[in-house]
Amino acid sequence: MTRQPDKAGATPAAQIPAPAAAGRMAGGDRRRQIVDVAMRLFSERGFRGTTTKEIATAAGVSEAIIFRHFATKEDLYTAIIDHKACSGEMADMEQPVAEAIRCSVAEHMSAKDDRAVFAHIALHMMQHHERDTEFLRLLFYSALEGHQLSRMFWERNVRTLYEFLGSYIRERQRDGAFRGADPLVVVRAFAGMIIHHSVTNTLWDKSRSLLNIPNEEAAREFTEILLRGIDAGPAKAAPARAGRADVAAIARASATSRRAPRAKKGK
Amino acid sequence: MTRQPDKAGATPAAQIPAPAAAGRMAGGDRRRQIVDVAMRLFSERGFRGTTTKEIATAAGVSEAIIFRHFATKEDLYTAIIDHKACSGEMADMEQPVAEAIRCSVAEHMSAKDDRAVFAHIALHMMQHHERDTEFLRLLFYSALEGHQLSRMFWERNVRTLYEFLGSYIRERQRDGAFRGADPLVVVRAFAGMIIHHSVTNTLWDKSRSLLNIPNEEAAREFTEILLRGIDAGPAKAAPARAGRADVAAIARASATSRRAPRAKKGK
DNA sequence: TTGCGGTAAGTAAGTACTTACTTTTAAAAT
Protein backbone atom coordinates (compact mmCIF):
# COMPACT_ATOMS: atom_id res chain seq x y z
CA MET A 1 0.00 0.00 0.00
CA THR A 2 2.05 2.91 -1.26
CA ARG A 3 1.52 6.41 -0.04
CA GLN A 4 -1.12 8.37 -1.89
CA PRO A 5 0.04 11.67 -3.36
CA ASP A 6 -2.74 13.67 -1.71
CA LYS A 7 -2.78 12.55 1.88
CA ALA A 8 -6.03 14.28 2.71
CA GLY A 9 -8.04 11.12 2.39
CA ALA A 10 -9.69 11.81 5.72
CA THR A 11 -11.59 14.97 4.97
CA PRO A 12 -11.00 16.30 1.49
CA ALA A 13 -14.04 18.55 1.68
CA ALA A 14 -14.04 22.28 2.35
CA GLN A 15 -10.54 22.73 1.03
CA ILE A 16 -11.07 25.82 -1.08
CA PRO A 17 -14.48 26.93 0.12
CA ALA A 18 -14.24 30.66 -0.34
CA PRO A 19 -11.22 32.55 -1.68
CA ALA A 20 -13.28 35.45 -0.43
CA ALA A 21 -12.26 39.10 -0.49
CA ALA A 22 -9.95 40.07 -3.31
CA GLY A 23 -8.43 43.49 -2.79
CA ARG A 24 -6.66 45.12 0.07
CA MET A 25 -8.57 45.58 3.28
CA ALA A 26 -8.44 47.94 6.23
CA GLY A 27 -6.70 46.34 9.18
CA GLY A 28 -9.73 46.07 11.41
CA ASP A 29 -11.87 44.60 8.67
CA ARG A 30 -9.28 42.00 7.73
CA ARG A 31 -8.82 41.09 11.36
CA ARG A 32 -12.52 40.58 11.84
CA GLN A 33 -12.72 38.58 8.63
CA ILE A 34 -9.93 36.29 9.76
CA VAL A 35 -11.64 35.70 13.09
CA ASP A 36 -14.83 34.92 11.23
CA VAL A 37 -13.17 32.43 8.91
CA ALA A 38 -11.22 30.84 11.75
CA MET A 39 -14.40 30.43 13.76
CA ARG A 40 -16.07 28.65 10.89
CA LEU A 41 -13.13 26.33 10.32
CA PHE A 42 -12.56 25.62 14.00
CA SER A 43 -16.21 24.71 14.35
CA GLU A 44 -15.96 22.37 11.38
CA ARG A 45 -12.65 20.68 12.11
CA GLY A 46 -11.64 21.70 15.61
CA PHE A 47 -8.71 23.79 16.75
CA ARG A 48 -6.12 21.07 16.31
CA GLY A 49 -7.68 19.94 13.06
CA THR A 50 -7.47 23.35 11.42
CA THR A 51 -4.18 24.63 9.99
CA THR A 52 -3.20 28.24 9.76
CA LYS A 53 -2.66 27.65 6.07
CA GLU A 54 -6.28 26.62 5.67
CA ILE A 55 -7.45 29.70 7.49
CA ALA A 56 -5.27 31.89 5.31
CA THR A 57 -6.48 30.28 2.09
CA ALA A 58 -10.10 30.49 3.16
CA ALA A 59 -9.62 34.14 4.01
CA GLY A 60 -7.96 34.75 0.66
CA VAL A 61 -4.63 35.95 2.02
CA SER A 62 -1.18 34.55 2.66
CA GLU A 63 -0.38 32.82 5.91
CA ALA A 64 1.92 35.59 7.04
CA ILE A 65 -0.80 38.16 7.44
CA ILE A 66 -2.58 35.92 9.91
CA PHE A 67 0.50 36.09 12.06
CA ARG A 68 0.67 39.81 11.59
CA HIS A 69 -2.75 40.09 13.20
CA PHE A 70 -2.38 37.30 15.75
CA ALA A 71 0.88 36.34 17.40
CA THR A 72 -0.07 32.68 17.68
CA LYS A 73 -2.80 30.34 16.57
CA GLU A 74 -3.86 30.21 20.22
CA ASP A 75 -4.35 33.99 20.13
CA LEU A 76 -6.75 33.55 17.26
CA TYR A 77 -8.86 31.39 19.51
CA THR A 78 -8.98 33.93 22.29
CA ALA A 79 -9.88 36.54 19.70
CA ILE A 80 -12.86 34.39 18.83
CA ILE A 81 -13.87 34.35 22.46
CA ASP A 82 -13.57 38.12 22.72
CA HIS A 83 -15.52 38.49 19.50
CA LYS A 84 -18.30 36.29 20.83
CA ALA A 85 -18.21 37.75 24.31
CA CYS A 86 -18.47 41.43 23.43
CA SER A 87 -19.12 42.01 19.76
CA GLY A 88 -20.65 45.45 19.71
CA GLU A 89 -24.03 45.67 21.34
CA MET A 90 -25.34 42.14 20.92
CA ALA A 91 -23.11 39.95 23.04
CA ASP A 92 -23.66 36.59 21.46
CA MET A 93 -22.68 34.60 24.48
CA GLU A 94 -25.22 36.22 26.75
CA GLN A 95 -27.95 36.18 24.19
CA PRO A 96 -29.73 32.90 24.79
CA VAL A 97 -30.48 33.60 28.42
CA ALA A 98 -30.26 37.33 28.76
CA GLU A 99 -32.29 38.15 25.71
CA ALA A 100 -34.89 35.58 26.58
CA ILE A 101 -35.20 37.15 29.98
CA ARG A 102 -35.55 40.66 28.69
CA CYS A 103 -37.79 39.67 25.83
CA SER A 104 -41.08 39.05 27.56
CA VAL A 105 -40.12 36.14 29.78
CA ALA A 106 -39.84 38.47 32.75
CA GLU A 107 -43.44 39.60 32.39
CA HIS A 108 -44.66 36.04 32.10
CA MET A 109 -42.76 35.33 35.27
CA SER A 110 -44.39 38.09 37.23
CA ALA A 111 -47.70 36.97 35.79
CA LYS A 112 -46.76 33.45 36.94
CA ASP A 113 -47.71 32.04 33.57
CA ASP A 114 -45.51 28.95 33.90
CA ARG A 115 -46.28 27.55 30.50
CA ALA A 116 -45.36 30.77 28.78
CA VAL A 117 -42.17 31.13 30.81
CA PHE A 118 -40.79 27.69 30.07
CA ALA A 119 -42.01 27.46 26.51
CA HIS A 120 -40.44 30.81 25.66
CA ILE A 121 -37.11 29.84 27.10
CA ALA A 122 -37.17 26.49 25.35
CA LEU A 123 -38.10 27.94 22.01
CA HIS A 124 -35.55 30.72 22.31
CA MET A 125 -32.74 28.30 23.08
CA MET A 126 -33.69 25.98 20.25
CA GLN A 127 -33.91 28.76 17.74
CA HIS A 128 -30.57 30.08 18.87
CA HIS A 129 -28.97 26.66 18.51
CA GLU A 130 -30.54 26.15 15.12
CA ARG A 131 -29.36 29.48 13.84
CA ASP A 132 -25.84 29.24 15.24
CA THR A 133 -24.89 25.64 14.61
CA GLU A 134 -21.32 26.84 14.24
CA PHE A 135 -21.20 27.99 17.82
CA LEU A 136 -22.65 24.75 19.16
CA ARG A 137 -19.98 22.72 17.42
CA LEU A 138 -17.33 25.18 18.55
CA LEU A 139 -18.52 24.71 22.12
CA PHE A 140 -18.28 20.95 21.96
CA TYR A 141 -14.87 21.01 20.35
CA SER A 142 -13.81 23.47 22.99
CA ALA A 143 -15.03 21.23 25.79
CA LEU A 144 -13.32 18.18 24.34
CA GLU A 145 -10.08 19.97 23.49
CA GLY A 146 -10.05 21.70 26.86
CA HIS A 147 -10.12 25.28 25.70
CA GLN A 148 -11.31 28.26 27.66
CA LEU A 149 -14.35 28.90 25.52
CA SER A 150 -16.42 26.14 27.05
CA ARG A 151 -15.51 27.07 30.62
CA MET A 152 -16.31 30.70 29.96
CA PHE A 153 -19.62 29.82 28.38
CA TRP A 154 -20.45 27.56 31.28
CA GLU A 155 -19.74 30.20 33.87
CA ARG A 156 -21.41 33.06 32.06
CA ASN A 157 -24.39 31.33 30.58
CA VAL A 158 -25.26 27.98 31.98
CA ARG A 159 -24.72 29.04 35.59
CA THR A 160 -26.93 32.04 34.99
CA LEU A 161 -29.66 29.92 33.51
CA TYR A 162 -29.59 27.51 36.43
CA GLU A 163 -29.75 30.32 38.99
CA PHE A 164 -32.40 32.17 37.10
CA LEU A 165 -34.74 29.28 36.39
CA GLY A 166 -33.92 27.65 39.70
CA SER A 167 -35.02 30.64 41.70
CA TYR A 168 -38.24 30.91 39.71
CA ILE A 169 -38.96 27.27 40.41
CA ARG A 170 -38.26 27.80 44.12
CA GLU A 171 -40.66 30.70 44.11
CA ARG A 172 -43.41 28.63 42.52
CA GLN A 173 -42.73 25.89 45.00
CA ARG A 174 -43.32 28.33 47.82
CA ASP A 175 -46.51 29.34 46.05
CA GLY A 176 -47.59 25.73 46.25
CA ALA A 177 -47.80 25.50 42.47
CA PHE A 178 -44.86 23.11 42.04
CA ARG A 179 -44.18 20.02 44.10
CA GLY A 180 -41.07 19.76 46.22
CA ALA A 181 -38.05 18.73 44.17
CA ASP A 182 -34.50 19.98 43.88
CA PRO A 183 -34.89 22.98 41.56
CA LEU A 184 -31.47 22.40 40.09
CA VAL A 185 -32.40 18.87 39.11
CA VAL A 186 -35.54 20.21 37.51
CA VAL A 187 -33.53 22.75 35.55
CA ARG A 188 -31.15 20.05 34.44
CA ALA A 189 -34.04 17.92 33.26
CA PHE A 190 -35.52 20.80 31.30
CA ALA A 191 -32.22 22.00 29.88
CA GLY A 192 -31.46 18.40 29.03
CA MET A 193 -34.54 17.98 26.89
CA ILE A 194 -33.81 21.19 25.00
CA ILE A 195 -30.08 20.95 24.58
CA HIS A 196 -30.07 17.26 23.77
CA HIS A 197 -32.70 17.92 21.15
CA SER A 198 -30.57 20.64 19.58
CA VAL A 199 -27.39 18.62 19.82
CA THR A 200 -29.07 15.64 18.26
CA ASN A 201 -30.34 17.75 15.40
CA THR A 202 -26.99 19.37 14.67
CA LEU A 203 -24.58 16.58 15.49
CA TRP A 204 -26.19 13.22 15.05
CA ASP A 205 -29.43 13.28 13.16
CA LYS A 206 -28.99 16.17 10.77
CA SER A 207 -31.47 14.62 8.37
CA ARG A 208 -34.05 14.37 11.18
CA SER A 209 -34.62 10.78 10.19
CA LEU A 210 -35.56 9.72 13.69
CA LEU A 211 -37.68 12.65 14.78
CA ASN A 212 -38.64 15.67 12.76
CA ILE A 213 -40.72 18.24 14.58
CA PRO A 214 -40.76 22.02 14.41
CA ASN A 215 -39.17 23.87 17.29
CA GLU A 216 -42.45 25.27 18.54
CA GLU A 217 -43.92 21.82 18.89
CA ALA A 218 -40.86 20.51 20.70
CA ALA A 219 -40.83 23.50 23.02
CA ARG A 220 -44.51 23.05 23.78
CA GLU A 221 -44.25 19.33 24.47
CA PHE A 222 -41.10 19.59 26.57
CA THR A 223 -42.74 22.33 28.59
CA GLU A 224 -45.86 20.26 29.01
CA ILE A 225 -43.89 17.27 30.25
CA LEU A 226 -41.86 19.35 32.67
CA LEU A 227 -44.76 21.32 34.12
CA ARG A 228 -46.99 18.31 34.56
CA GLY A 229 -43.91 16.58 35.94
CA ILE A 230 -43.41 19.09 38.71
CA ASP A 231 -47.02 20.11 39.20
CA ALA A 232 -48.08 20.13 42.82
CA GLY A 233 -51.31 18.39 41.87
CA PRO A 234 -54.05 17.30 44.26
CA ALA A 235 -51.62 15.78 46.79
CA LYS A 236 -51.18 12.62 44.79
CA ALA A 237 -48.56 10.34 46.38
CA ALA A 238 -46.22 8.37 44.14
CA PRO A 239 -48.24 5.23 43.42
CA ALA A 240 -45.58 2.56 43.11
CA ARG A 241 -42.91 2.64 45.80
CA ALA A 242 -41.42 -0.50 44.28
CA GLY A 243 -39.59 1.54 41.67
CA ARG A 244 -37.53 3.43 44.25
CA ALA A 245 -36.39 0.47 46.27
CA ASP A 246 -35.59 -1.40 43.12
CA VAL A 247 -33.42 1.31 41.68
CA ALA A 248 -31.33 1.37 44.82
CA ALA A 249 -31.04 -2.39 44.62
CA ILE A 250 -29.63 -2.56 41.11
CA ALA A 251 -27.36 0.34 41.95
CA ARG A 252 -25.80 -1.72 44.71
CA ALA A 253 -25.68 -4.84 42.61
CA SER A 254 -23.83 -3.37 39.64
CA ALA A 255 -21.54 -1.29 41.83
CA THR A 256 -19.85 -4.47 43.03
CA SER A 257 -19.15 -5.83 39.56
CA ARG A 258 -17.47 -2.64 38.45
CA ARG A 259 -13.89 -3.76 38.11
CA ALA A 260 -14.20 -6.36 35.42
CA PRO A 261 -12.75 -5.38 32.04
CA ARG A 262 -10.52 -2.36 32.48
CA ALA A 263 -8.13 -3.87 35.04
CA LYS A 264 -5.13 -4.93 33.03
CA LYS A 265 -2.25 -2.49 32.89
CA GLY A 266 -0.80 -0.73 35.90
CA LYS A 267 -1.79 2.94 36.21
CA MET B 1 8.82 36.17 20.62
CA THR B 2 11.38 33.55 19.80
CA ARG B 3 10.36 30.00 19.29
CA GLN B 4 10.36 27.83 22.38
CA PRO B 5 12.48 24.69 22.22
CA ASP B 6 9.60 22.43 23.20
CA LYS B 7 6.70 23.56 21.11
CA ALA B 8 4.12 21.51 22.98
CA GLY B 9 2.87 24.52 24.88
CA ALA B 10 -0.69 23.70 23.95
CA THR B 11 -1.23 20.45 25.79
CA PRO B 12 1.87 19.27 27.60
CA ALA B 13 -0.10 16.83 29.72
CA ALA B 14 -0.40 13.09 29.14
CA GLN B 15 2.78 12.96 27.13
CA ILE B 16 4.36 9.91 28.73
CA PRO B 17 1.44 8.49 30.67
CA ALA B 18 2.24 4.81 30.58
CA PRO B 19 5.31 3.26 28.94
CA ALA B 20 3.34 0.12 29.67
CA ALA B 21 4.33 -3.38 28.69
CA ALA B 22 8.04 -4.11 28.55
CA GLY B 23 8.89 -7.41 26.92
CA ARG B 24 7.93 -9.09 23.72
CA MET B 25 4.27 -9.80 23.20
CA ALA B 26 2.24 -12.24 21.15
CA GLY B 27 0.89 -10.59 18.01
CA GLY B 28 -2.75 -10.66 19.00
CA ASP B 29 -2.09 -9.28 22.45
CA ARG B 30 -0.02 -6.42 21.16
CA ARG B 31 -2.66 -5.61 18.61
CA ARG B 32 -5.34 -5.46 21.25
CA GLN B 33 -3.13 -3.37 23.48
CA ILE B 34 -2.50 -0.86 20.72
CA VAL B 35 -6.22 -0.58 20.04
CA ASP B 36 -6.79 -0.01 23.72
CA VAL B 37 -4.17 2.70 23.97
CA ALA B 38 -5.35 4.36 20.77
CA MET B 39 -8.90 4.39 22.03
CA ARG B 40 -7.83 6.14 25.21
CA LEU B 41 -5.79 8.74 23.35
CA PHE B 42 -8.40 9.34 20.66
CA SER B 43 -10.97 9.91 23.38
CA GLU B 44 -8.68 12.41 25.09
CA ARG B 45 -7.41 14.36 22.11
CA GLY B 46 -9.48 13.28 19.15
CA PHE B 47 -8.39 11.42 16.04
CA ARG B 48 -6.70 14.37 14.39
CA GLY B 49 -5.20 15.49 17.67
CA THR B 50 -3.48 12.19 18.37
CA THR B 51 -0.23 11.27 16.64
CA THR B 52 0.87 7.76 15.85
CA LYS B 53 4.04 8.55 17.74
CA GLU B 54 2.05 9.25 20.90
CA ILE B 55 0.18 6.00 20.52
CA ALA B 56 3.42 4.11 20.05
CA THR B 57 5.08 5.70 23.06
CA ALA B 58 2.03 5.14 25.24
CA ALA B 59 1.98 1.51 24.13
CA GLY B 60 5.68 1.20 24.86
CA VAL B 61 6.73 0.25 21.33
CA SER B 62 8.22 1.95 18.32
CA GLU B 63 6.03 3.63 15.77
CA ALA B 64 6.80 1.03 13.13
CA ILE B 65 5.04 -1.66 15.16
CA ILE B 66 1.80 0.22 14.87
CA PHE B 67 2.08 0.22 11.12
CA ARG B 68 2.92 -3.47 11.11
CA HIS B 69 -0.46 -4.11 12.75
CA PHE B 70 -2.48 -1.40 11.03
CA ALA B 71 -1.87 -0.19 7.50
CA THR B 72 -3.02 3.35 8.24
CA LYS B 73 -4.04 5.46 11.20
CA GLU B 74 -7.56 5.33 9.79
CA ASP B 75 -7.46 1.53 10.03
CA LEU B 76 -6.71 1.87 13.71
CA TYR B 77 -9.96 3.72 14.09
CA THR B 78 -12.01 1.08 12.34
CA ALA B 79 -10.29 -1.50 14.53
CA ILE B 80 -11.61 0.40 17.53
CA ILE B 81 -15.09 0.22 16.08
CA ASP B 82 -14.77 -3.52 15.50
CA HIS B 83 -13.40 -3.95 18.99
CA LYS B 84 -16.35 -2.05 20.45
CA ALA B 85 -18.91 -3.63 18.19
CA CYS B 86 -18.07 -7.26 18.73
CA SER B 87 -15.50 -7.83 21.43
CA GLY B 88 -16.12 -11.41 22.46
CA GLU B 89 -19.42 -11.96 24.17
CA MET B 90 -20.10 -8.57 25.66
CA ALA B 91 -20.65 -6.23 22.75
CA ASP B 92 -19.99 -2.88 24.32
CA MET B 93 -21.97 -0.94 21.82
CA GLU B 94 -25.15 -2.84 22.42
CA GLN B 95 -24.72 -2.93 26.13
CA PRO B 96 -26.60 0.12 27.36
CA VAL B 97 -29.87 -0.79 25.75
CA ALA B 98 -29.66 -4.51 25.19
CA GLU B 99 -28.37 -5.36 28.62
CA ALA B 100 -30.85 -3.09 30.30
CA ILE B 101 -33.61 -4.84 28.41
CA ARG B 102 -32.45 -8.29 29.33
CA CYS B 103 -31.61 -7.38 32.89
CA SER B 104 -35.01 -7.11 34.52
CA VAL B 105 -36.46 -4.23 32.50
CA ALA B 106 -38.43 -6.67 30.39
CA GLU B 107 -40.20 -8.12 33.40
CA HIS B 108 -41.03 -4.67 34.72
CA MET B 109 -42.48 -3.94 31.34
CA SER B 110 -44.76 -6.91 31.32
CA ALA B 111 -45.69 -6.02 34.88
CA LYS B 112 -46.36 -2.49 33.60
CA ASP B 113 -44.39 -1.02 36.46
CA ASP B 114 -43.62 2.20 34.64
CA ARG B 115 -41.48 3.72 37.37
CA ALA B 116 -39.28 0.64 37.53
CA VAL B 117 -38.96 0.50 33.75
CA PHE B 118 -37.87 4.08 33.24
CA ALA B 119 -35.77 4.36 36.39
CA HIS B 120 -33.86 1.21 35.49
CA ILE B 121 -33.10 2.42 32.02
CA ALA B 122 -32.06 5.83 33.28
CA LEU B 123 -29.82 4.43 35.96
CA HIS B 124 -28.30 1.91 33.62
CA MET B 125 -27.44 4.52 31.03
CA MET B 126 -25.97 6.89 33.59
CA GLN B 127 -23.85 4.20 35.15
CA HIS B 128 -22.65 3.13 31.76
CA HIS B 129 -21.72 6.69 30.87
CA GLU B 130 -20.00 7.21 34.19
CA ARG B 131 -17.96 4.06 33.89
CA ASP B 132 -17.01 4.53 30.26
CA THR B 133 -16.29 8.23 30.03
CA GLU B 134 -13.74 7.36 27.37
CA PHE B 135 -16.42 6.08 25.06
CA LEU B 136 -18.64 9.11 25.54
CA ARG B 137 -15.83 11.45 24.58
CA LEU B 138 -14.93 9.19 21.67
CA LEU B 139 -18.50 9.40 20.46
CA PHE B 140 -18.57 13.17 20.54
CA TYR B 141 -15.22 13.48 18.82
CA SER B 142 -16.46 11.01 16.27
CA ALA B 143 -19.61 13.02 15.62
CA LEU B 144 -17.68 16.27 15.27
CA GLU B 145 -14.90 14.82 13.15
CA GLY B 146 -17.40 12.95 11.01
CA HIS B 147 -16.20 9.42 11.60
CA GLN B 148 -18.22 6.26 11.22
CA LEU B 149 -18.31 5.43 14.90
CA SER B 150 -20.99 7.96 15.74
CA ARG B 151 -23.20 6.96 12.81
CA MET B 152 -22.85 3.31 13.69
CA PHE B 153 -23.67 3.95 17.32
CA TRP B 154 -26.65 6.01 16.33
CA GLU B 155 -28.07 3.33 14.08
CA ARG B 156 -27.38 0.41 16.36
CA ASN B 157 -28.12 1.94 19.70
CA VAL B 158 -30.08 5.13 19.71
CA ARG B 159 -32.53 3.97 17.08
CA THR B 160 -33.11 0.80 19.04
CA LEU B 161 -33.75 2.74 22.20
CA TYR B 162 -36.25 5.00 20.49
CA GLU B 163 -38.11 2.10 18.95
CA PHE B 164 -38.03 0.07 22.11
CA LEU B 165 -39.13 2.77 24.54
CA GLY B 166 -41.42 4.31 21.97
CA SER B 167 -43.41 1.15 21.49
CA TYR B 168 -43.74 0.68 25.24
CA ILE B 169 -45.05 4.21 25.57
CA ARG B 170 -47.52 3.59 22.76
CA GLU B 171 -48.70 0.47 24.52
CA ARG B 172 -49.26 2.33 27.77
CA GLN B 173 -51.09 5.03 25.87
CA ARG B 174 -53.45 2.40 24.52
CA ASP B 175 -53.86 1.21 28.09
CA GLY B 176 -54.97 4.69 28.99
CA ALA B 177 -52.10 5.05 31.43
CA PHE B 178 -50.24 7.72 29.48
CA ARG B 179 -51.75 10.77 27.85
CA GLY B 180 -51.61 11.22 24.11
CA ALA B 181 -48.28 12.61 22.98
CA ASP B 182 -45.79 11.71 20.27
CA PRO B 183 -43.92 8.78 21.83
CA LEU B 184 -40.73 9.75 20.02
CA VAL B 185 -40.84 13.21 21.52
CA VAL B 186 -41.32 11.66 24.92
CA VAL B 187 -38.32 9.41 24.38
CA ARG B 188 -36.27 12.37 23.27
CA ALA B 189 -37.25 14.27 26.38
CA PHE B 190 -36.32 11.36 28.62
CA ALA B 191 -33.09 10.53 26.81
CA GLY B 192 -32.30 14.22 26.86
CA MET B 193 -32.47 14.46 30.62
CA ILE B 194 -30.25 11.42 31.05
CA ILE B 195 -27.70 12.02 28.34
CA HIS B 196 -27.39 15.72 28.99
CA HIS B 197 -26.82 14.93 32.64
CA SER B 198 -24.05 12.50 31.77
CA VAL B 199 -22.52 14.79 29.18
CA THR B 200 -22.55 17.68 31.59
CA ASN B 201 -20.85 15.60 34.23
CA THR B 202 -18.12 14.30 31.94
CA LEU B 203 -17.58 17.24 29.65
CA TRP B 204 -18.51 20.48 31.35
CA ASP B 205 -18.93 20.22 35.07
CA LYS B 206 -16.50 17.49 36.04
CA SER B 207 -16.22 18.92 39.53
CA ARG B 208 -20.01 18.82 39.89
CA SER B 209 -19.89 22.38 41.11
CA LEU B 210 -23.33 23.18 39.79
CA LEU B 211 -25.20 20.03 40.68
CA ASN B 212 -23.90 17.03 42.53
CA ILE B 213 -26.35 14.19 42.97
CA PRO B 214 -25.90 10.43 42.93
CA ASN B 215 -27.08 8.62 39.84
CA GLU B 216 -29.90 6.88 41.64
CA GLU B 217 -31.38 10.14 42.75
CA ALA B 218 -31.09 11.65 39.28
CA ALA B 219 -32.66 8.55 37.72
CA ARG B 220 -35.51 8.64 40.22
CA GLU B 221 -36.23 12.33 39.76
CA PHE B 222 -36.00 12.26 35.97
CA THR B 223 -38.34 9.29 35.93
CA GLU B 224 -40.73 11.05 38.25
CA ILE B 225 -40.80 14.16 36.09
CA LEU B 226 -41.33 12.17 32.91
CA LEU B 227 -44.03 9.87 34.24
CA ARG B 228 -46.00 12.65 35.90
CA GLY B 229 -45.40 14.58 32.69
CA ILE B 230 -47.09 12.01 30.51
CA ASP B 231 -49.53 10.63 33.04
CA ALA B 232 -53.06 10.35 31.70
CA GLY B 233 -54.38 11.77 34.95
CA PRO B 234 -58.00 12.45 35.85
CA ALA B 235 -58.76 14.07 32.49
CA LYS B 236 -57.19 17.35 33.50
CA ALA B 237 -57.09 19.80 30.61
CA ALA B 238 -54.08 22.03 30.19
CA PRO B 239 -54.92 25.02 32.42
CA ALA B 240 -53.38 27.92 30.52
CA ARG B 241 -53.97 27.93 26.80
CA ALA B 242 -52.18 31.27 26.60
CA GLY B 243 -48.81 29.55 26.55
CA ARG B 244 -49.50 27.73 23.33
CA ALA B 245 -50.72 30.64 21.32
CA ASP B 246 -47.91 32.78 22.64
CA VAL B 247 -45.22 30.37 21.60
CA ALA B 248 -46.50 30.36 18.06
CA ALA B 249 -46.51 34.13 18.15
CA ILE B 250 -42.87 34.59 19.10
CA ALA B 251 -41.93 31.89 16.66
CA ARG B 252 -43.42 33.91 13.86
CA ALA B 253 -41.97 37.15 15.17
CA SER B 254 -38.36 35.99 15.34
CA ALA B 255 -38.60 34.03 12.10
CA THR B 256 -38.85 37.30 10.22
CA SER B 257 -35.77 38.87 11.79
CA ARG B 258 -33.59 35.89 11.03
CA ARG B 259 -31.25 37.31 8.43
CA ALA B 260 -29.57 40.04 10.40
CA PRO B 261 -25.93 39.33 11.29
CA ARG B 262 -24.67 36.48 9.15
CA ALA B 263 -25.41 38.06 5.78
CA LYS B 264 -22.09 39.47 4.65
CA LYS B 265 -19.96 37.26 2.46
CA GLY B 266 -21.28 35.13 -0.39
CA LYS B 267 -21.21 31.49 0.70
C1' DT C 1 16.68 -21.36 9.44
C1' DT C 2 12.98 -19.09 9.17
C1' DG C 3 9.19 -16.51 10.65
C1' DC C 4 7.91 -13.05 13.69
C1' DG C 5 8.12 -9.39 17.25
C1' DG C 6 10.89 -5.63 17.38
C1' DT C 7 13.84 -1.35 16.28
C1' DA C 8 16.66 2.63 14.27
C1' DA C 9 16.74 5.55 10.90
C1' DG C 10 14.80 7.28 7.27
C1' DT C 11 11.24 10.24 3.79
C1' DA C 12 8.05 13.41 1.80
C1' DA C 13 4.72 16.30 2.98
C1' DG C 14 2.98 19.07 6.32
C1' DT C 15 2.89 22.68 10.49
C1' DA C 16 3.30 26.91 13.15
C1' DC C 17 5.70 30.73 12.69
C1' DT C 18 9.64 34.21 10.49
C1' DT C 19 12.20 37.04 7.53
C1' DA C 20 13.04 40.09 4.04
C1' DC C 21 11.04 42.45 0.85
C1' DT C 22 7.19 45.04 -2.18
C1' DT C 23 2.93 47.70 -2.71
C1' DT C 24 -0.86 50.61 -1.24
C1' DT C 25 -2.77 54.39 1.17
C1' DA C 26 -3.49 58.39 3.59
C1' DA C 27 -1.91 62.20 5.78
C1' DA C 28 1.89 65.74 6.58
C1' DA C 29 5.19 68.83 4.34
C1' DT C 30 6.32 71.30 0.54
Added chain:
DNA sequence: ATTTTAAAAGTAAGTACTTACTTACCGCAA
Protein backbone atom coordinates in the same frame (compact mmCIF):
# COMPACT_ATOMS: atom_id res chain seq x y z
C1' DA D 1 -1.74 70.45 -5.88
C1' DT D 2 2.13 67.93 -5.54
C1' DT D 3 5.66 65.46 -3.22
C1' DT D 4 7.35 63.15 0.88
C1' DT D 5 6.93 59.94 4.27
C1' DA D 6 5.84 56.32 6.84
C1' DA D 7 2.76 53.09 8.58
C1' DA D 8 0.23 49.39 7.34
C1' DA D 9 -1.29 45.58 3.96
C1' DG D 10 0.59 42.26 1.48
C1' DT D 11 3.71 38.36 -0.41
C1' DA D 12 7.35 34.62 -1.40
C1' DA D 13 10.29 31.90 0.48
C1' DG D 14 12.11 30.29 4.20
C1' DT D 15 13.02 27.73 9.36
C1' DA D 16 12.84 24.33 12.63
C1' DC D 17 10.21 20.81 13.68
C1' DT D 18 6.33 17.27 13.34
C1' DT D 19 3.72 13.55 11.12
C1' DA D 20 2.13 9.51 8.76
C1' DC D 21 4.26 6.02 6.89
C1' DT D 22 8.73 3.06 5.01
C1' DT D 23 12.88 0.53 4.72
C1' DA D 24 16.44 -2.22 6.16
C1' DC D 25 18.07 -4.62 9.40
C1' DC D 26 18.09 -7.30 14.42
C1' DG D 27 17.56 -11.31 17.71
C1' DC D 28 15.20 -15.02 19.31
C1' DA D 29 12.18 -19.12 19.85
C1' DA D 30 10.16 -23.06 17.28
